[in-house]
Amino acid sequence: MGRSSIAELLLSFAAAPAKDSFEEYQQLTAALWRDGELTELAHGAVSTxxxxxxxxxxxxxxxxxxxxxxxxxxxxxxxxxxVAGVRKGLDRYLDLLARQPxxxxxxxxxxxxxxxxxxxxxxxxxxVAGHxxxxxxxxxxxRVLQPLDADDVVLGRVWPSPAEWTLSEAEREHDRTWIARLSPEQVAATYAGDTLMLLGYSGAKAYWxxxxxxxxxxxSPDPYGDAAPENPPPFAPETIQRHTSALRCPTCHSRLIVADDVVTCTGCESQFSTAHGVLDLTGALAESGDPDDVLRNAAVQRRIGLFYENVLRPGFLRLMGSNWSNQIMPWHEDAxxxxNTRPVDGPVLDLAAGAGRWTAVLTNALDGGRMIALDLNPVMLTWLRGRLPEVAAVRASALDLPFGEATLGAVNCWNALQALPDPASAITEIGRCLRPGGSFTxxxxxxxxxxxxxxxxxxxxGPGFPDGGMPLFxxxxxxxxLDQAGLTVRAESVPGTFILVTAERR
Structure with missing residues (x-):
């Protein structure tokens, strides 16, 4: 295919009625661009x-x-x-933009x-000043047009738009501290990544x-997206004690016992932290970091739960789920x-629970004492404890769940599977831990x-995917x-680019 063929594709696209032009457009695009790469014809076709x-x-x-x-x-x-060839048309782009509502x-x-x-x-x-x-x-x-100023840079607080981020001075100072530890190359790469994320969001919005x-x-603001209280309540042993029949040591897989503020393995005798009410099963007590760091970070970034539920998550659903018409709203997800959550006997696990948005829904619908919220982020779990003190909060990996076989009554994993490093293994673990008849949403x-x-x-x-390409499915x-993990699909739907599934353990 040569330049004359590109001209023919352009003519076909231009001549097609609006309702029939999309297929012609896809053919034209594929001739010049494929998955973020220029084809060999692109250089000679830009001016055309x-x-x-x-x-x-x-x-x-x-x-x-x-x-x-x-x-x-x-x-x-x-x-x-x-890019130089595309830039030559800038005056006509701006003139056309000025005439659009x-x-x-x-x-x-x-x-x-x-x-x-x-x-x-x-x-x-x-x-665009008067537009x-x-x-x-x-x-x-x-922001996408702003050159990097290394002396006054904001990283990671611009998506889906800078307008939706209002940082306090304490939050800005917290950011300056961690940004100062980055090399100039890391700052430049992160800044460029933020720019590409904003362009991607802008492009997706326009294309849709x-x-x-x-x-x-x-x-409108999510009623469940409220901020946590000033401090989480002290550890309540009963929140973990009621689940010891299901919980297992991450090292030797023996059962755990609770005594005061310490949880101990009955096999290898490892002890695990319960600082700020969160059972930390990522390492033995002697290996844990300073638990006060978690509380300090939670205090500095206290509003992140509010940002996440009311800004970041809706933007993420729009981009990833093609949810630009709001076909999926929080109350649809709640319902x-x-x-679809139909637990059999045993605890109900909210996997990768974050700040507890969906844990709260399930707590209200079920007996809150049955709930276990599991996440790897200790700050998120600290916020969760502040809003849901009756829920057992456990820090552990989704790829090695700290539960015995067939011990859980139901599992929920909401807007999180794509963020896990090995989603297939996570589903295998869910199947291992669910009791027969237990539901997975x-x-x-x-x-x-x-x-x-x-x-x-x-x-x-996102975290774990700094170069983009978060795995979608x-x-x-x-x-x-699901089938390989012993789960049978009971319901599924794919509105936009969402996947909603309910499955049951066989």
């Missing part, structure tokens, strides 16, 4: 694509803007031939496109809007959990069938892992 932007119908312009943004982003050099699909696509030209920041920001952009769109654009219309407004995400949207999904960089793989 830029010129075509003036010639196609308004219904087609946004798609070309997305394509041009993808081409600019794929150029391995910020001064490369492709704020928040409309074409305007969103153009914002994604012009976000790739930080060297033209002053020109771009001056052009009345939504605050999230404006601050996202401002071109196909479906203006995205819905963000949901699903309450309806799961919410996670599937990789989009659309390569462009899948690329935007893969822009997300195929429904077929989830089914296979």
């Amino acid at each position: 694509v830029v010129d075509c932007l003036d010639e196609v119908a308004d219904s087609h312009k946004g798609y070309l803007a997305i394509l041009l943004g993808l081409l600019a982003e794929a150029d391995p050099s910020p001064h490369g031939e492709v 704020s928040g409309q699909p074409l305007a969103l696509a153009l914002l994604y496109l012009v976000g790739h030209f930080p060297e033209a920041r002053d020109q771009i920001m001056s052009s 009345r952009l939504a605050e999230d769109d404006l601050t996202r654009l401002t 809007a071109l196909q479906n219309g203006v995205p819905g407004r963000a949901a 699903y959990l309450v309806e 799961l919410l996670t995400f599937r990789s989009s069938d659309d390569p462009i949207y899948r690329y935007f999904q893969n822009s997300f960089r 195929r429904l077929e793989d989830i089914r296979t892992w």
